[in-house]
Every structure is written in C-alpha cells, then in structure tokens.
Amino acid sequence: MSEPESPEPAPGRESRRAALELLRGVLRKHRTLEDAIGHTPRWRNLEARDRAFARHLAATTLRRLGQLDAVIARCLDRPLKPKLAAVQDLLRLGAAQVLFMDTPAHAAVGETVALAVGVRVGAHRNLLNAVLRRIAREGDSLLDGLDAPHLNTPDWLWQGWTAAYGEATARAIAEQHMQEPPLDFTVVEQTDREAWRERLGARELPMGTLRLPPGTRDPRRLPGYDDGAWWVQDAAAGLPPKLLGEVRGKRVVELCAAPGGKTAQLVAQGAEVLAVDRSTERLRQLVDNLNRLSLGAATVAADVTQWQPPEKLENILLDAPCTATGTLRRHPDIARLKQPADVPAMAELQMALLRSAARMLAPGGTLVYAVCSLEPTEGVELVDTLLAEHGDIERVPVDPAEIGGLPEAVTAAGDVRTLPHHLGEQGGLDAFYIARLRRSA
Known part of the structure; x- marks a missing residue:
C-alpha cells in the first residue's frame, strides 16, 4: 500500500x-x-x-x-x-x-x-x-x-469536437476535462509490476499501466522514483510503441523523441533506440530521464524534416509535435493558450514530418504516427493524404487486443483514437490519434 x-x-x-x-x-x-x-x-x-x-x-x-x-x-x-x-x-x-x-x-x-x-x-x-x-x-x-462542459470549453474547440465526433461525444470529452486526472506510471522491469502495484496501492489498467488516484502528491516523493523503478506516463501515451510489435533486439528510430517517455518504453522492451529531436536541451532532458531509469539510447540533434539516416529504416516511431488538445485533462492551460490558427500551422509541420518519415522507411518497414491531439486535421486527414501520395504504403489495422482490449478506441479504418472519457470510470485517458503504416516489400 x-x-x-x-x-x-x-x-x-x-x-x-x-x-x-x-x-x-x-x-x-x-x-x-x-x-x-x-x-x-x-x-x-x-x-x-x-x-x-x-x-x-x-x-x-x-x-x-x-x-x-x-x-x-x-x-x-x-x-x-x-x-x-x-x-x-x-x-x-x-x-x-x-x-x-x-x-x-x-x-x-x-x-x-x-x-x-x-x-x-x-x-x-x-x-x-x-x-x-x-x-x-x-x-x-x-x-x-x-452548462458546465460547454462553458469550460472555448467555443472553437467545442464546435470542432461537435463537428468531428458529434455533440454527445463532445460533451463527454468536455465533462472528463473537468475532472482532476489520476497519476499513471510505467514500471521499468515488468516482472516487478505486481510488486509496485501493491506497494503503491495502484490500480492496473488493461494496457499494463499502473494508476494512482487524483490528488496523489508529487511523484518524486513516492517510493521508487529516485531509484528509477518507474516513470510517469499517461496510459494512452504508452500505446504508440506497442504498435511496433515485438521490438526486442531490433533497431527503432524515434523521431521527435524528447522528453523520452516512449523512448524509455522501447528501451525497456529491449529495443536498440536512436532518438532524434531538433532541441539539444530537450535531448539532454531525455538522457537525464533515461539515466534515472538506468536505461540508454543513442541520440541525434537534428531537424527531422532535413535529417536522413545512412540507410532505410525498418521501424520508425513519429510522435509529432501538436496542439496537445488531447492532454487538456492534465494541462488545462492549453485551452486558454491555443487558438484556431494553431491547428493548420501544426498540421503543416506534421505533414512535413510524415513525408520525411516516409522517405526513411525501408520496404517492409513499419511507421507508427501519433499525436496527442483531438483535432482530425492533425491526425487522420494527414495520414489519408500521405497514403494518397504513396501507393506503396498502406495502413496496418490495429486489433483491440494490441491496446489492452479497447474496441471503442479502434476506428473503422483500423487506426487508434483514444478519447478522454474512455475508461472514464477509472479516470479516463489522454486523447491520442495513432496510425500504423507499412511500406510494401
């Protein structure tokens, strides 16, 4: 406990x-x-x-x-x-x-x-x-x-979510945003997960993440933090690396990698990771986070839209920068800082990043694209555009079993779309859009 x-x-x-x-x-x-x-x-x-x-x-x-x-x-x-x-x-x-x-x-x-x-x-x-x-x-x-959910949501977001998901779902999203979120964490050594669950009095979610209730004190004061036994990461943020499948012994290039939660997950699963990010400061933060966890990865400071690896890549994870409207339950300031013009501006950058990642992808290789945004302009619309441009790249539909058995989070096209009210009785999830793509061999 x-x-x-x-x-x-x-x-x-x-x-x-x-x-x-x-x-x-x-x-x-x-x-x-x-x-x-x-x-x-x-x-x-x-x-x-x-x-x-x-x-x-x-x-x-x-x-x-x-x-x-x-x-x-x-x-x-x-x-x-x-x-x-x-x-x-x-x-x-x-x-x-x-x-x-x-x-x-x-x-x-x-x-x-x-x-x-x-x-x-x-x-x-x-x-x-x-x-x-x-x-x-x-x-x-x-x-x-x-009307609390509507009042607490800026009009442009409310209207966009209503258009994208329907009013009932937009209301459910906004209602979840009013709740203080729980604290999620991932254990480095999965064989120790049950022991840490019991020691911290946590709940285990279907995807293997451990969860502490809202109001949990500073995680740095909890047992195991200083020892590097676990790191804080929302349950939905842990899904993109899972879609690469078994990565033990494989080389994975993570683009826009900092601050490193997904890097830690891949390394802990046995992957050889090269983390690429344009910010040297954020890469230092990534390395510091890995050091605390006694994990390691190679890093490259580079603009992903300009950088090219020496050879084509078999496994790519692109967690692209975005408006982060999917994280409002944890970061309510975002609703007061972002503006409608931010969405197309981010989408332009994301499209450039996706095209660069596609150029790096080897025949038979897998590319996982993810954003923590609720805006379709930053997610499915970009993937559809990329697929229209590349006849040799196709979607690889996700099976709900791959993400902890959440059928409501798998779209008709086979992508992942978590919403804040998914697992609502257990505290909800951050909103992520995730697509798995593969170049034909």
Missing part, C-alpha cells in the same frame, strides 16, 4: 499568492503553466505542500474557468472593467476554492481578500469580500442551470 502522508498544516497566503501569479502568467502573459512556474520566483521558497496547493488551485481555476466567470457574473451588477483584471483573477481563485476544492469558506474568503492589498487592488476589498461571501452562501444555487 502507499505510505500514509503525515498531517500538514493548511496552506497559507504565500501559496495563494503564488497561485495568483501562475494564473496571471497563463491568462495575462500567455505562458504555459509550467513556464509560469519557472517565472514565479516565490515558487522556489514554498514548501512542497504549498507548491502542491498552489498548482492545484491554479489548475482547478483554469479547468473550471467558464463556470467561475459565469458564477461571478451572477454576483455583479455589471461586468468588471478590463483594468480590474487582477480583481477578476482574485475572484476566480476564491470561488474555485469554495466551489470546487472544499476549502473552508472562511479561509478561502479571508485569505483571498487579504491578497488584494498585495496586488494593489485594496480599494476593491469590499467588493471581493461581498462577492466571495455570497458565493460561499449560495454556491449551489449559483451553479444551478449552468
């Missing part, structure tokens, strides 16, 4: 101040949540439990932003002026604690109002206090009647 955590005092004002800076970093400065953390000096001075609270508060606010704004609007006579953006953000943070985090009302209201002086909106403390107290009193009635 997982080791019990000792009781810790409630998070204080500094953790809420850090959460405010993270929220403003995403919404006002258009940084990712992780980048905002790197640009928040006070973050380094927080204790681990305060960091966890600050991150959770910022993420919950981003995840429920549409609902929060609708509730706040119900408590105001008129919309706040743009120059009062800091007041709006404080209201969001306070309301998130009251409505979605079970924070005691007196702490959520009092500590949030106290932050007003520090961010120079002290003249509006009475407004903050009045609105948050009303939300604390009338929270359920203020939420009543709101």
Whole structure:
C-alpha cells in the first residue's frame, strides 16, 4: 500500500499568492503553466505542500474557468472593467476554492481578500469580500442551470469536437476535462509490476499501466522514483510503441523523441533506440530521464524534416509535435493558450514530418504516427493524404487486443483514437490519434 502522508498544516497566503501569479502568467502573459512556474520566483521558497496547493488551485481555476466567470457574473451588477483584471483573477481563485476544492469558506474568503492589498487592488476589498461571501452562501444555487462542459470549453474547440465526433461525444470529452486526472506510471522491469502495484496501492489498467488516484502528491516523493523503478506516463501515451510489435533486439528510430517517455518504453522492451529531436536541451532532458531509469539510447540533434539516416529504416516511431488538445485533462492551460490558427500551422509541420518519415522507411518497414491531439486535421486527414501520395504504403489495422482490449478506441479504418472519457470510470485517458503504416516489400 502507499505510505500514509503525515498531517500538514493548511496552506497559507504565500501559496495563494503564488497561485495568483501562475494564473496571471497563463491568462495575462500567455505562458504555459509550467513556464509560469519557472517565472514565479516565490515558487522556489514554498514548501512542497504549498507548491502542491498552489498548482492545484491554479489548475482547478483554469479547468473550471467558464463556470467561475459565469458564477461571478451572477454576483455583479455589471461586468468588471478590463483594468480590474487582477480583481477578476482574485475572484476566480476564491470561488474555485469554495466551489470546487472544499476549502473552508472562511479561509478561502479571508485569505483571498487579504491578497488584494498585495496586488494593489485594496480599494476593491469590499467588493471581493461581498462577492466571495455570497458565493460561499449560495454556491449551489449559483451553479444551478449552468452548462458546465460547454462553458469550460472555448467555443472553437467545442464546435470542432461537435463537428468531428458529434455533440454527445463532445460533451463527454468536455465533462472528463473537468475532472482532476489520476497519476499513471510505467514500471521499468515488468516482472516487478505486481510488486509496485501493491506497494503503491495502484490500480492496473488493461494496457499494463499502473494508476494512482487524483490528488496523489508529487511523484518524486513516492517510493521508487529516485531509484528509477518507474516513470510517469499517461496510459494512452504508452500505446504508440506497442504498435511496433515485438521490438526486442531490433533497431527503432524515434523521431521527435524528447522528453523520452516512449523512448524509455522501447528501451525497456529491449529495443536498440536512436532518438532524434531538433532541441539539444530537450535531448539532454531525455538522457537525464533515461539515466534515472538506468536505461540508454543513442541520440541525434537534428531537424527531422532535413535529417536522413545512412540507410532505410525498418521501424520508425513519429510522435509529432501538436496542439496537445488531447492532454487538456492534465494541462488545462492549453485551452486558454491555443487558438484556431494553431491547428493548420501544426498540421503543416506534421505533414512535413510524415513525408520525411516516409522517405526513411525501408520496404517492409513499419511507421507508427501519433499525436496527442483531438483535432482530425492533425491526425487522420494527414495520414489519408500521405497514403494518397504513396501507393506503396498502406495502413496496418490495429486489433483491440494490441491496446489492452479497447474496441471503442479502434476506428473503422483500423487506426487508434483514444478519447478522454474512455475508461472514464477509472479516470479516463489522454486523447491520442495513432496510425500504423507499412511500406510494401
């Protein structure tokens, strides 16, 4: 079983101040949540439990932003002026604690109002206090009647998902995005999987991934992390390497490989891996991750659209950069940062990467293409284009047994399309599109 955590005092004002800076970093400065953390000096001075609270508060606010704004609007006579953006953000943070985090009302209201002086909106403390107290009193009635999945999803994403999957599925996707995700991890030595499942109190998913419940503390503080026994990776992210089949003793070239979760999986399965990525910094991160796991792979820093191997390749995994809309359950900031124009821009790059990978593929060779995006423009449409251009390349349909027996995740064409609400009762999955292609011999 997982080791019990000792009781810790409630998070204080500094953790809420850090959460405010993270929220403003995403919404006002258009940084990712992780980048905002790197640009928040006070973050380094927080204790681990305060960091966890600050991150959770910022993420919950981003995840429920549409609902929060609708509730706040119900408590105001008129919309706040743009120059009062800091007041709006404080209201969001306070309301998130009251409505979605079970924070005691007196702490959520009092500590949030106290932050007003520090961010120079002290003249509006009475407004903050009045609105948050009303939300604390009338929270359920203020939420009543709101279409939460639609409100929390930017319109362009909602419309795109409805067109691609139908309204019922779009709603199921958006509902799953409102839930805090569990923590998935993969054990290096699969013979040790049962032992780690029992030690950490994890659940085993059909594809072999182990899962801890939402709210799990920093994984780096769990047994086995420092020893390199396992790495964190969403269950759906572990599917692309599986579609290469048995790789033990085979050479696999992974394109756009960093930060290395799939690299680790391939190496742990016995493959000889060459990891290619254009970013030397991200390749260093990949190597560091492999070193912690006592695994190794060769690396090449190169632009995949320009790089050519010395000989044709039998096994290629291309996990292409994308809009990452399939990871909103883990990264709610993406919904507030991506714009409609990002999709065709990424698709253009992905098509170039796919064409380059096809040029590298040997007769009889296998190419697995994957993106963690919900947008068909970044997935099936590109694969269809590639197949139309190359008469000697064909799809190799996936059998559900290859991905843990998930028939709902296999499309009519034989590709894999996981959706956030798949395995919903067990916490869901990231959304991946995966196609397996083969050049005729």
